[in-house]
Amino acid sequence: MKPAPFDYVRPASAAEAVWALAAAHEAGRDARVLAGGQSLVPLLNRRALRPDLIVDLGKVPALTGIQTGPRGVRIGALTPHATVERSTDPGLNRRLPVLPEAAALVGQLPVRVRGTVGGSLAHADPGAEWCLLAVLLGAELTLLGPGGTRVVGADAFLRGRHRTALRPGEILVEVRFPRAEPAAALVEYAVQPGRIPEVAAAAALVLDADGRIGSARLALAGPLERPMRIPAAEALLIGARPGQESFAVAAAKAVRITGATGDLGTLAAVLARRALAESAARAAVLAPLRRDRLELVPV
Numbered sequence: 001m002k003p004a005p006f007d008y009v010r011p012a013s014a015a016e017a018v019w020a021l022a023a024a025h026e027a028g029r030d031a032r033v034l035a036g037g038q039s040l041v042p043l044l045n046r047r048a049l050r051p052d053l054i055v056d057l058g059k060v061p062a063l064t065g066i067q068t069g070p071r072g073v074r075i076g077a078l079t080p081h082a083t084v085e086r087s088t089d090p091g092l093n094r095r096l097p098v099l100p101e102a103a104a105l106v107g108q109l110p111v112r113v114r115g116t117v118g119g120s121l122a123h124a125d126p127g128a129e130w131c132l133l134a135v136l137l138g139a140e141l142t143l144l145g146p147g148g149t150r151v152v153g154a155d156a157f158l159r160g161r162h163r164t165a166l167r168p169g170e171i172l173v174e175v176r177f178p179r180a181e182p183a184a185a186l187v188e189y190a191v192q193p194g195r196i197p198e199v200a201a202a203a204a205l206v207l208d209a210d211g212r213i214g215s216a217r218l219a220l221a222g223p224l225e226r227p228m229r230i231p232a233a234e235a236l237l238i239g240a241r242p243g244q245e246s247f248a249v250a251a252a253k254a255v256r257i258t259g260a261t262g263d264l265g266t267l268a269a270v271l272a273r274r275a276l277a278e279s280a281a282r283a284a285v286l287a288p289l290r291r292d293r294l295e296l297v298p299v
């Protein structure tokens with residue numbers, strides 16, 4: 001099928017895009033942002049969406065790129081997954097190697113070349129890798145609208161299945177990952193490789209000098225309407241020795257809190273244990289190294 005007819009604009013700046021979206025909203029017209037088109041175009045082709053106006057961000061280069069510095073890792077909304085996957089930025093690879101790893105898990109190469117980090121976050125699929133990592137790592141999203149710029153935490157941004165905090169006329173400009181979590185790890189299960197995972201788990205552990213878990217983050221995606229960090233499960237890990245026993249207890253707690261049962265619950269528990277084990281293995285390698293050199297502290 002082909003899309004229903006729509007008007008099309010290709011603004012040269014983020015401000016122009018916001019203006020076009022806001023004007024359409026005021027006129028009572030349904031306007032949609034187009035980034036890489038990997039989620040939007042199939043919906044248009046199936047006529048699941050029939051917008052009056054498409055605002056194509058493809059000509060706004062200012063929204064593309066990766067920057068690392070004292071405020072963490074900043075990724076422009078229009079940055080393709082493949083750019084993150086192939087990035088040689090030492091700051092990114094030292095602080096958050098899980099970001100390029102997760103980018104490599106999104107779809108197949110053509111999807112990763114066209115699809116964008118911001119498109120994935122704005123699409124808010126419950127299983128999406130970027131949404132899971134944004135929640136796990138406490139990412140902050142910068143939104144630009146007619147009233148100016150505002151910054152929203154990932155937890156508040158992702159409201160549910162394909163529901164976000166974006167208001168009419170707003171676009172997502174940038175996502176910032178403020179923390180260095182070099183041991184973070186993500187594992188997932190998809191029915192078919194290269195599809196959005198049914199279930200995914202991500203963990204970020206830091207070990208104390210005596211090998212116990214000093215800091216723990218654990219998040220699950222798939223069983224719920226949106227990815228979720230599970231502080232009650234994280235609390236069980238603090239002070240524990242990393243190992244299958246402590247991971248099984250934390251994973252079981254996490255799954256109970258999500259309410260996932262049956263095969264989904266079993267899968268979520270297995271993936272949570274695997275994410276914790278992978279993160280612990282990475283943390284064990286990093287622990288003997290000097291923390292300041294690796295920037296383990298929040299930046």
Ligand SMILES: Cc1cc2nc3c(=O)[nH]c(=O)nc-3n(C[C@H](O)[C@H](O)[C@@H](O)COP(=O)(O)OP(=O)(O)OC[C@H]3O[C@@H](n4cnc5c(N)ncnc54)[C@H](O)[C@@H]3O)c2cc1C
Binds near residue numbers: 120122123
């Ligand atoms: C074969 C295939 C496999 C896939 N596999 C995966 C996978 O494994 N994991 C995964 O997470 N996704 C997967 N996807 C989905 C898709 O790749 C992602 O959701 C992502 O790449 C979409 O980004 P995009 O730039 O293409 O967004 P678009 O399709 O252009 O837009 C998606 C939505 O976000 C909105 N939007 C986009 N950018 C902005 C912005 N800057 N500000 C405000 N709103 C915006 C659009 O209006 C639209 O509603 C797959 C898709 C395909 C076709």
